[in-house]
Amino acid sequence: xxxxxxxxxxxxxxxxxxxxxxxxxxxxxxxxxxxxxxxxxxxxxxxxxxxxxxxxxxxxxxxxxxxxxxxxxxxxxxxxxxxxxxxxxxxxxxxxxxxxxxxxxxxxxxxxxxxxxxxxxxxxxxxxxxxxxxxxxxxxxxxxxxxxxxxxxxxxxxxxxxxxxxxxxxxxxxxxxxxxxxxxxxxxxxxxxxxxxxxxxxxxxxxxxxxxxxxxxxxxxxxxxxxxxxxxxxxxxxxxxxxxxxxxxxxxxxxxxxxxxxxxxxxxxxxxxxxxxxxxxxxxxxxxxxxxxxxxxxxxxxxxxxxxxxxxxxxxxxxxxxxxxxxxxxxxxxxxxxxxxxxxxxxxxxxxxxxxxxxxxxxxxxxxxxxxxxxxxxxxxxxxxxxxxxxxxxxxxxxxxxxxxxxxxxxxxxxxxxxxxxxxxxxxxxxxxxxxxxxxxxxxxxxxxxxxxxxxxxx
DNA sequence: GTATACGTCCGCC
DNA sequence: CTCAGACCCATTCGG
DNA sequence: CCGAATGGGTCTGAGGGCGGACGTATAC
Numbered sequence: 001x002x003x004x005x006x007x008x009x010x011x012x013x014x015x016x017x018x019x020x021x022x023x024x025x026x027x028x029x030x031x032x033x034x035x036x037x038x039x040x041x042x043x044x045x046x047x048x049x050x051x052x053x054x055x056x057x058x059x060x061x062x063x064x065x066x067x068x069x070x071x072x073x074x075x076x077x078x079x080x081x082x083x084x085x086x087x088x089x090x091x092x093x094x095x096x097x098x099x100x101x102x103x104x105x106x107x108x109x110x111x112x113x114x115x116x117x118x119x120x121x122x123x124x125x126x127x128x129x130x131x132x133x134x135x136x137x138x139x140x141x142x143x144x145x146x147x148x149x150x151x152x153x154x155x156x157x158x159x160x161x162x163x164x165x166x167x168x169x170x171x172x173x174x175x176x177x178x179x180x181x182x183x184x185x186x187x188x189x190x191x192x193x194x195x196x197x198x199x200x201x202x203x204x205x206x207x208x209x210x211x212x213x214x215x216x217x218x219x220x221x222x223x224x225x226x227x228x229x230x231x232x233x234x235x236x237x238x239x240x241x242x243x244x245x246x247x248x249x250x251x252x253x254x255x256x257x258x259x260x261x262x263x264x265x266x267x268x269x270x271x272x273x274x275x276x277x278x279x280x281x282x283x284x285x286x287x288x289x290x291x292x293x294x295x296x297x298x299x300x301x302x303x304x305x306x307x308x309x310x311x312x313x314x315x316x317x318x319x320x321x322x323x324x325x326x327x328x329x330x331x332x333x334x335x336x337x338x339x340x341x342x343x344x345x346x347x348x349x350x351x352x353x354x355x356x357x358x359x360x361x362x363x364x365x366x367x368x369x370x371x372x373x374x375x376x377x378x379x380x381x382x383x384x385x386x387x388x389x390x391x392x393x394x395x396x397x398x399x400x401x402x403x404x405x406x407x408x409x410x411x412x413x414x415x416x417x418x419x420x421x422x423x424x425x426x427x428x429x430x431x432x433x434x435x436x437x438x439x440x441x442x443x444x445x446x447x448x449x450x451x452x453x454x455x456x457x458x459x
Numbered sequence: 460g461t462a463t464a465c466g467t468c469c470g471c472c
Numbered sequence: 473c474t475c476a477g478a479c480c481c482a483t484t485c486g487g
Numbered sequence: 488c489c490g491a492a493t494g495g496g497t498c499t500g501a502g503g504g505c506g507g508a509c510g511t512a513t514a515c
Contacts, residue, residue, distance in 0.1 A: 057498085119496090120474095144471060161470070203472060207506045210471070288472095306497075338501065345502060365502030366475045413472095413473085416504065435504055437472080440474055 004030060004042065011046075056087060067094050080105040082114045082303035083240070085162055107233050109151045112158040113185065113240070114304030116230075118291055120312040124275045127292050127311050135292040136244060137275060138264040139282045140312065141227050142203045143191035148176060151183050168209060171219045172226055172260075179261040181254050185233035188226040189264070195223050198259070200286035204416055228255060229264040229291075232301050240301035244293050244309070247301065268295070279313060288413070289314035314413070323414070324442060325350065328451040329380060329406045330358055330389065331398025333365075342373045343380075347398045348410055348439070350423055351452045357393040358404050358451070359423040361434060362412070367441030379406055393422045407446035412436035 007030045011023045027046070031039055060081065064074040080090045080102045093101045107113065121127050128135060146165065149156040155173045157166045166173075172190060180186060192205040201222075208222050231251050232240045239247055251263055265285075269275045269292075279290050293299065294309040302309060327348035335344030345365030349358040368376070383405045388394065392404065417428065418435030425433040 142472080159471075163470075204505065207471070210469095210507060212508070308496090335501075363503065368502090369476065412503090418504070419506090420504085437504055438473055439503055 003033075004038075004045075008045065056081070059087060063091055063094055068099050073099055076102055078304075082305075083107050083111075083238075085112045085114050107185065107238050107240070109149045109154070109183065109185065109233075110156050112147055112149075112156075112162040113232055114162070115145065115147065115160055115187070116302050116304070116310065117306035118310035118312045119306060119308050120314070122313075124272045124279070124313065127313060128270070128272065128275065130308050130311065131292060131294045132296055134268065134270040134295055135275070135311075136248065136266055136295050137269050137278050137290045137292050138229055138266045139227070139285065139287045140289045140291045140314070141189040141191050141200065141264070142286070142288045143189045143200075143206055143227075145187065146172075146190050146226070147185065147187050148180070149185050150176065150180060153177070168211075168214060169224060170214060172224050175226065175258060175260040179256045179258055180228075181234055183233075183235050184231060184254075186228055186231040186251070188228040188261075190224050190226050192222045193225045200225075202416070223260075225260045225262070227262055227264045230301065232303075240303060242300065243295075243297055244299040244301075245295050275313075279315075283315055324409055324411045325361065325436065326407050326446050326449055327361060327410050328358055328404045329402055329408060330360070330392045330394065330404055331396075331402060332380065332400045333363065334399045339373075342377060343400070346376075346408075347394065347396060348408070349392060349394070349404070351404075352393075352423070353452075355393070357391050358389070359425065359433070360392075360394045360396065360421045361423045362410065362421065362436040362439040363396070364408075364410055364439045364441055366439075367443065369443075372441070372443070376406075395420050395422060404451040407449040407451060409442045409444035409446055410436065410439055411442050412440070413438045 007026055011026050014022050014026070027042075030042060034042055057078075060074050060077045061071055063077055064071050076099060077090060077094065080093070081087050084090060084105055090102060090105065093105060097104075121130070145160045146169070147158040147162075149158070155166060155176070156164065157169060157173070159165045169190065190206070192201040192209070193199065194201055205222055206224075209218055209224070211218060228251060230244075231247050231254075232238070234250060234254065239250060242250075248266070255261070255263060257263070265282075267274070267278050269278060275290075275292070282288075282290055290313045292311045292313060299309050325348075327350055329346050330349045331347035332343035333345050333347070334340075335342045345363040347360055348362050348364055349360045351357075352359050380402055383403045385401050385403050388398075388401050389403055392401070414437050415434045416437050417432040419432060421433040421435040423434045428434070
């Protein structure tokens, strides 16, 4: 175990010229010493596909039973894990100090809290019903979720997956210094804005900020703003146990609004009409939709949990509002894991009569049922060809090519400028085509449409 | 010997 | 990020 | 009244677009 661990660590830390070769040698040396079953788990370890059927929650149950004799104490362990994000640390406290030690684990500045997550729903009336007839609806900004920790001039920023991204946003930290309390943990959505109009720029722009060294150039070209939507800790007080309306009030009282730092736009709604109108307003402002939050007594900050206290309502969940596209299958990529032997995804294109070509828009690998896989396999095998079809225009190289024949209905959130998809190439931006964000199969086969007749429908 | 292109991975969504 | 399917567990249904 | 069926909640493992990082191959 120790040798495997040390070698893997060495592999991870190897960098520079010839590093790939060195990494390979290290791993080969490890494999040579391993038994067949060890090889299996070493491979699974480095490919991050351990597939043991044991997740965090099973480990917490196990810890509870092992150190306290019963499963009931898992809640205590879970709480400590959710506010520290470090199960190894919780386990070591449990082993050394027992359950009391774990109970004493508190929120600490600099230690990320596991983020609370939202469920999704497509029908406004159901959302209201679920939340008890009334909800705090907030704009869902299309940016990056950031957990901010502050103690005086000490700042820590964490991404949704709890990566430390403090160095990514030096400008944001400066703005926060003027706006937020001196000792707190809160959450915001960071977006890139247009300085002259204040408009929110697309998510893609924010990605330009994911550089190793943020310079004045990045700060100038991709100026960010933060929309704060929750607070979990203030001046030594744990606010995660307080209901959402109270946390929102704390924010309203303690945040100084500037042109760069604001609270997430919110409205209390208690009927479908208001909810729908507010939703349209959000879309109009460049947001993805709404997050509807429970206003009830139990609406605490449930760290690490995906529940119905928060409900996402996005445009593309509603099929009649979503852009749907009838696209032609022109290729496929081999599936992995459970999809070995089937396709993992299909390469989808639309017909351009101007050039008489099929140009790609997206790959699609989700939305298929097990039946769909069998059925599609059967239909497509009849149309398989050896080489890319002469009229298919694709930068990507599929594992299998098909003659353009089958039309499927695909839905997605929006079109983005794409460096790899050829549809609309150069039309909107030079050296860019159009790609579909969050593509998925709707389940509808368009046997009624011929490949060249497929046309897009949009709301 | 340097510059550029390419392939792969990673972490956002 | 989305989606399908498996699994868990509590509640309801039917013999 | 108790076991089977049902259904909501949650988890797992498939898959997507995109921009940047980084190592390697190739061009000049």
